[in-house]
Amino acid sequence: MKIKHLYKYLFAALLVLHLSSCNDNTDAEQKFDQTPTERLNAQKGELNDLLLSSEFGWKAVYFTDNTVLGGYTHLFKFAKDGTVQMASDFDSDTKTYKSEYEIQLGSTVSVVFTTKNRIHLLSDSNSYPIPSLEAEGYLGDFQFLYYGQENGDIVFKTNRNNRELRFVKATAEDWTDLSENLIMEQNVIGGEDRPLFRLLETNDGTAIHKFDFSFTAATRFAESNSIETGYSVSYNMGVGYTPTGIVVSPAVEVGGQKLTNFTYSDTDGSFTATGTNGVSAVIKYTDKPLALTDDYKLLLPGQPLGWFGFFIDDYTVEAPTNSPLFYAEIEKINAALPEGQSISTIEIYSNSRIGTFIYYSFVRRAPLQHFVTVEEDEAGKKMVLKHKSWNGNTTVATPAILASFDKYLMDPEGIYVKKENFRLVYSEPVYTFTSASSPFRMTTWKLN
Amino acid sequence: MKLLKYNKIAVLAIVSMALISCAGDDQLKESQLNYTQPVKTSLDNWITTNYLNPYNINVQYKWNQNTVDNSRYLFPPTINKVKPALEIVQTIWLKSYATIGGPDFVKKIAPREIVLVGGVNLNSVGTRTLGLAEGGQRVTLFETDYIDQSNRANVSEFIHTIQHEYIHILNQNKPFDEKAWKLLTPGGYTADWYNYAIPESNELGFITSYARSNINEDFAETASMILIYSKAEYAAFLAGIQSPTALAALKAKEAIVVKYFKEAFNMDFYALRDEAEKNTTAVINN
Numbered sequence: 001m002k003i004k005h006l007y008k009y010l011f012a013a014l015l016v017l018h019l020s021s022c023n024d025n026t027d028a029e030q031k032f033d034q035t036p037t038e039r040l041n042a043q044k045g046e047l048n049d050l051l052l053s054s055e056f057g058w059k060a061v062y063f064t065d066n067t068v069l070g071g072y073t074h075l076f077k078f079a080k081d082g083t084v085q086m087a088s089d090f091d092s093d094t095k096t097y098k099s100e101y102e103i104q105l106g107s108t109v110s111v112v113f114t115t116k117n118r119i120h121l122l123s124d125s126n127s128y129p130i131p132s133l134e135a136e137g138y139l140g141d142f143q144f145l146y147y148g149q150e151n152g153d154i155v156f157k158t159n160r161n162n163r164e165l166r167f168v169k170a171t172a173e174d175w176t177d178l179s180e181n182l183i184m185e186q187n188v189i190g191g192e193d194r195p196l197f198r199l200l201e202t203n204d205g206t207a208i209h210k211f212d213f214s215f216t217a218a219t220r221f222a223e224s225n226s227i228e229t230g231y232s233v234s235y236n237m238g239v240g241y242t243p244t245g246i247v248v249s250p251a252v253e254v255g256g257q258k259l260t261n262f263t264y265s266d267t268d269g270s271f272t273a274t275g276t277n278g279v280s281a282v283i284k285y286t287d288k289p290l291a292l293t294d295d296y297k298l299l300l301p302g303q304p305l306g307w308f309g310f311f312i313d314d315y316t317v318e319a320p321t322n323s324p325l326f327y328a329e330i331e332k333i334n335a336a337l338p339e340g341q342s343i344s345t346i347e348i349y350s351n352s353r354i355g356t357f358i359y360y361s362f363v364r365r366a367p368l369q370h371f372v373t374v375e376e377d378e379a380g381k382k383m384v385l386k387h388k389s390w391n392g393n394t395t396v397a398t399p400a401i402l403a404s405f406d407k408y409l410m411d412p413e414g415i416y417v418k419k420e421n422f423r424l425v426y427s428e429p430v431y432t433f434t435s436a437s438s439p440f441r442m443t444t445w446k447l448n
Numbered sequence: 449m450k451l452l453k454y455n456k457i458a459v460l461a462i463v464s465m466a467l468i469s470c471a472g473d474d475q476l477k478e479s480q481l482n483y484t485q486p487v488k489t490s491l492d493n494w495i496t497t498n499y500l501n502p503y504n505i506n507v508q509y510k511w512n513q514n515t516v517d518n519s520r521y522l523f524p525p526t527i528n529k530v531k532p533a534l535e536i537v538q539t540i541w542l543k544s545y546a547t548i549g550g551p552d553f554v555k556k557i558a559p560r561e562i563v564l565v566g567g568v569n570l571n572s573v574g575t576r577t578l579g580l581a582e583g584g585q586r587v588t589l590f591e592t593d594y595i596d597q598s599n600r601a602n603v604s605e606f607i608h609t610i611q612h613e614y615i616h617i618l619n620q621n622k623p624f625d626e627k628a629w630k631l632l633t634p635g636g637y638t639a640d641w642y643n644y645a646i647p648e649s650n651e652l653g654f655i656t657s658y659a660r661s662n663i664n665e666d667f668a669e670t671a672s673m674i675l676i677y678s679k680a681e682y683a684a685f686l687a688g689i690q691s692p693t694a695l696a697a698l699k700a701k702e703a704i705v706v707k708y709f710k711e712a713f714n715m716d717f718y719a720l721r722d723e724a725e726k727n728t729t730a731v732i733n734n
Contacts, residue, residue: 004454008454011462015461015465106513116523120524123523125520125522134574135521136521
């Protein structure tokens with residue numbers, strides 16, 4: 001009897017299960033009306049159609065890492081047969097090259113440049129701009145994950161380090177004008193005849209702030225720090241070139257507005273980004289250093305011995321602080337010397353037992369000593385060197401081989417002296433001597 | 449009796465319900481997956497004819513993040529550099545082994561896939577990784593963009609890589625006499641081998657500095673270096689060794705290599721070396 005009941009219940013339970021099991025209600029699964037495979041396939045198709053859709057292809061200014069490197073402009077024209085034409089402003093070769101691409105499924109749908117072309121120049125372990133990027137090239141990627149579209153742009157994220165990269169529709173001019181980016185690069189670096197100092201000036205509509213500005217061409221990266229005490233804002237930015245100016249990342253944020261596009265003015269060599277309501281940012285030249293130091297006082301009369309040296313065959317010759325005009329003047333000395341002779345060192349001895357003098361030494365030629373007096377320009381925070389004698393002879397004229405070089409150190413406007421905050425390999429502090437009225441700057445070690 | 453009847457009805461009901469309950473399902477449609485073969489270029493067809501069909505070796509030259517180390521800054525080969533690189537591999541490596549080891553030798557023991565990478569694989573200590581052999585299945589060759597077919601040193605370095613990696617694959621199939629090898633230059637192995645100049649390592653009984661990383665690399669370096677030297681070059685190399693103990697160690701290592709090829713694969717190692725030399729000259733003069 002008992003077992004009979006058990007069967008009854010069992011039967012009833014099975015009946016209930018069966019009747020409810022094939023309920024057609026799949027509310028919980030209605031999020032998408034397509035299967036994952038269908039959706040991925042649709043996305044693949046969407047991306048491929050999109051890449052093929054733009055008449056003149058796509059343009060991307062690729063900032064691989066905007067904390068150390070600038071932007072590299074690439075142009076892409078995709079074709080149905082799986083090939084892509086590509087050009088880049090990575091170096092002076094802005095010609096167009098052909099290679100292959102694929103739409104691949106990675107962590108999501110992505111475009112991959114599967115055989116070598118210009119974009120791979122950013123991902124060459126053996127070609128890196130600074131020692132700290134050894135084996136990492138320019139930190140570039142060439143597999144881009146598809147994250148949809150925004151205002152006609154294609155939004156990607158790089159596969160390796162997840163940085164956003166936008167493909168913008170290119171124009172015919174983008175292709176023809178790409179080489180002009182490299183002309184602009186020279187303007188960003190700055191010509192020999194431009195002043196040595198640069199600043200970034202921001203205007204938020206009411207207040208103006210000034211920042212020093214230094215650009216490193218090898219990395220296309222600029223550092224810009226406030227020079228005002230109690231105002232510690234920095235704008236470090238990667239720089240990309242355009243035919244008309246530069247584009248920076250991260251944006252320079254002024255008064256809540258993000259400024260990224262700067263326009264070049266050939267008249268004064270400045271780059272200006274303009275926002276709304278009087279907001280602007282300008283990168284411009286200035287004749288004197290933004291932050292003047294008292295370092296010149298080390299050489300004033302009454303101070304202990306100072307010994308500063310520039311050496312042609314040592315790291316001082318590679319210092320980024322030497323100006324092009326300085327190098328050009330060194331070359332002038334060598335050109336004026338007979339075959340087999342060349343300039344070797346330029347040293348400044350201040351307050352030595354025999355006085356203050358500039359010591360020029362040569363390869364296979366006797367050295368020359370230019371004795372000077374040092375005067376202070378307290379208001380201008382600089383020193384002025386005045387001629388006394390050559391090797392103790394007060395009547396002899398400046399030797400012809402040094403005439404051009406020496407006059408920069410004798411600048412009547414004076415010399416700025418600055419203790420730099422970097423080292424040139426060795427532990428000796430680095431001092432620069434800059435002519436106040438011309439873009440002449442020499443880098444030395446302080447050797448005592 | 450009554451119980452049994454009841455059961456019969458119940459079973460019948462359940463069976464019929466089971467049979468009809470889930471009817472009306474959608475019919476299977478065509479697959480969502482894309483089965484169409486990618487369009488083959490003339491290069492792809494050349495690879496099929498020269499690698500896939502005769503040796504069952506797949507060559508991958510297009511970038512695939514799954515077969516490379518994503519933490520390294522590498523790039524795929526330039527398309528017109530692929531075939532010259534593969535021709536060198538085919539002539540100097542595949543053909544030499546086929547001639548001496550028999551036509552089926554490489555077919556039986558070979559990597560199933562060769563991955564080509566165009567760029568240099570630079571390590572943070574300044575050394576370059578030229579090749580990788582993984583699990584006896586896949587060989588990755590780097591720097592294919594820099595091959596210069598007219599330059600013997602350049603071709604030798606590239607071929608050195610594949611010879612070296614192939615020795616690893618042979619070892620992964622049949623081990624060499626590790627016990628005997630271990631006794632020869634036990635004190636010379638070091639993890640920072642790259643800090644030593646090659647002549648310095650030669651004088652310790654190692655054919656290269658890299659050979660000092662461990663005995664497996666030592667064996668692969670010894671065998672592959674002898675293979676890329678010509679007979680005369682190798683004799684000159686030995687003649688230049690000053691230290692008698694180093695010379696003895698190098699010769700003992702050579703003997704183990706020769707014995708290994710004979711015993712494991714019934715192959716005359718010197719004949720293989722001569723064949724490789726002949727084919728190398730053929731590549732460079734082409």
